Amino acid sequence: MSHEVRVHSTTWLASGVVQVEFRDPAGADLPAWEPGAHLALQLGNGTTREYSLCGDPADRRSWAVAVMREPNSRGGSSWVHERLTAGTLLKVDGPRNNFPLEPAEHHLLIAGGIGVTPMRPMAAELADRGGDWRMLYCGRSRQSMAFAAQLRDIGGDRVRVHADDEHDGPPDLQAELADLAPGTLVYCCGPEPLINAVESALPDPSALRVERFRAPDQPPSTSDDGFDVVCEDSGVRVFVGPDVSVLDALADAGVDVPNSCQEGVCGTCETKVLGGEPEHRDHVLSPGERESGDTMMLCVSRCRSAELVLNL
Numbered sequence: 393m394s395h396e397v398r399v400h401s402t403t404w405l406a407s408g409v410v411q412v413e414f415r416d417p418a419g420a421d422l423p424a425w426e427p428g429a430h431l432a433l434q435l436g437n438g439t440t441r442e443y444s445l446c447g448d449p450a451d452r453r454s455w456a457v458a459v460m461r462e463p464n465s466r467g468g469s470s471w472v473h474e475r476l477t478a479g480t481l482l483k484v485d486g487p488r489n490n491f492p493l494e495p496a497e498h499h500l501l502i503a504g505g506i507g508v509t510p511m512r513p514m515a516a517e518l519a520d521r522g523g524d525w526r527m528l529y530c531g532r533s534r535q536s537m538a539f540a541a542q543l544r545d546i547g548g549d550r551v552r553v554h555a556d557d558e559h560d561g562p563p564d565l566q567a568e569l570a571d572l573a574p575g576t577l578v579y580c581c582g583p584e585p586l587i588n589a590v591e592s593a594l595p596d597p598s599a600l601r602v603e604r605f606r607a608p609d610q611p612p613s614t615s616d617d618g619f620d621v622v623c624e625d626s627g628v629r630v631f632v633g634p635d636v637s638v639l640d641a642l643a644d645a646g647v648d649v650p651n652s653c654q655e656g657v658c659g660t661c662e663t664k665v666l667g668g669e670p671e672h673r674d675h676v677l678s679p680g681e682r683e684s685g686d687t688m689m690l691c692v693s694r695c696r697s698a699e700l701v702l703n704l
């Protein structure tokens with residue numbers, strides 16, 4: 393669902409990281425959200441970018457996101473840094489939550505760099521619940537790490553801040569994850585090398601919850617001969633060739649499906665499947681959701697059967 397919001401303020405949080413606070417232009421309450429949720433900002437340069445909400449879910453008057461200026465920005469973070477000033481109006485989609493904080497006996501939060509943004513409200517929530525949790529927050533240098541002091545205020549000794557330039561490089565994740573208490577859920581958000589290191593160090597993959605900024609490289613699809621897509625409601629039938637996404641094939645046939653990242657990481661293009669066997673290639677659905685085959689992400693996922701029937 394789209395909302396128009398106004399930039400209320402911008403604040404420097406750390407080197408290269410700006411926080412943007414949005415409010416409803418008429419001062420109304422904004423839709424509720426829970427830790428882990430993100431907004432998709434419709435930037436005025438024609439692109440859409442997802443950013444995790446990093447403020448307080450109890451504050452219904454404002455939404456806040458923190459954006460790090462990427463050295464090789466594809467037009468998202470540089471646009472936010474250069475063009476979003478107090479008073480700017482823009483459209484946002486969401487909030488949407490692909491990274492919800494599930495109940496567990498113990499939680500371990502691992503954040504890398506700007507991956508701290510969903511973790512700040514998660515840490516506050518876990519501290520409020522009074523559960524057993526701890527957090528490892530890694531970054532290249534302390535001056536580039538947003539929310540470090542705030543997280544120490546929230547969690548005290550439960551929060552360990554690891555700045556690579558104060559040590560001999562990144563933390564030893566093998567050691568960090570070696571003796572996890574049974575019943576621990578590990579939440580990780582950060583750059584791909586950090587996520588890969590956590591994935592390989594964690595003995596039980598089902599204990600890991602991950603949110604990615606970008607889709608990792610993956611092998612080509614196995615359904616490379618193409619398949620037919622049938623839209624149940626409209627009756628549109630379209631052939632999806634090996635080099636085109638379901639999303640693009642449908643758009644060419646006049647069926648527009650809301651989308652944002654086009655990399656299978658945001659969940660905006662999730663669509664109900666009524667028939668056929670999806671080949672899931674996204675990074676949003678859980679193993680259980682994939683197995684059920686109820687929905688799929690049309691921007692990246694394919695089909696193993698000759699025909700795919702969608703609720704469109």
Ligand code: FES
Pocket residue numbers: 650651652653654655656657658659660661662674676689690691692
């Ligand atoms: S557009 Fe983001 S998952 Fe498809």
